[in-house]
Amino acid sequence: MLEKLDGIVVKAKDYGESHKIITVYSKRIGKFTALAKGAKKPKSRMAAVTQPFIYAQFFVYLNKGLSTIQQGEIIESFRPVREDIIKTAYAAYIMELTDKLLDAQAPDINLFEQLYGTLNWIADHEAAEVPIMMYELKLFKKGGFAPTVNECSNCRSKELPFAFSIAEGGFLCRRCIHLDENAIPLPESLTKILYLFVNVGLERVGNISIKPENLKLLRRILDAYYDQYGGYYLKSRKFLKQLDLLR
Secondary structure, rough: OOEEEEEEEEEEEEEEEEEEEEEEEEEEEEEEEEOOOOOOOOOOOHHOOOOOOOEEEEEOOOOOOOOEEEEEEEEOOOHHOOOOOHHHHHHHHHHHHHHHOOOOOOOOOHHHHHHHHHHHHHHOOOOOHHHHHHHHHHHHHHHHOOOOOOOOOOOOOOOOOOOEEEOEEEEEOOOOOHOOOOEEOOOHHHHHHHHHHOOOOOOHHHOOOOOOOHHHHHHHHHHHHHHOOOOOOOOHHHHHHOOOOOO
């Protein structure tokens, strides 16, 4: 059955001499993989619409396994992203995370909107560390391994201050911090920011001012947390580190 689906191209790879296999995160059915026949040909109408980061409307013969794209029409190209190596690197990172952490055909309209909003932010701003971390944490939540950031992960106390424990999966209060000698003490401002990042959409957030040293601390925590619980090697993260963008 032919379906009309709006979605963002997460990744594309060559298949044979003239075709591509693309992964799309759609608003209605979630992530799916489809064959785009002839998309490698420069003059093909499918060539442009099957590029990574493209937001498009696709007409798809949907199957449980590999689907087939009949045609597509670009809704938004995110041209500023593909024309800037740093923006491209940021977008590639969130796309690889999306591909690794989401199951096929498991729709989540809110998460789709967060991905779309994060791409828009990357396109329109020079600094993208905050929205990327917000999206990362929402992916962690969708993947079932989000840290506990509203209370102590051991005793459920909500009393400040907290430290962040990778081993214990989130906050530890002052009475439980002995459980992890490597727990990282957090200023009260970062405690509130982590809760915000997990639970609030990007569309509800204006400009968040975070000190550079606190941004670095958050980045270190999220990287270590993903390494502990994420389970997938990310090529794009390595590239970002080479560019000194994840530090």
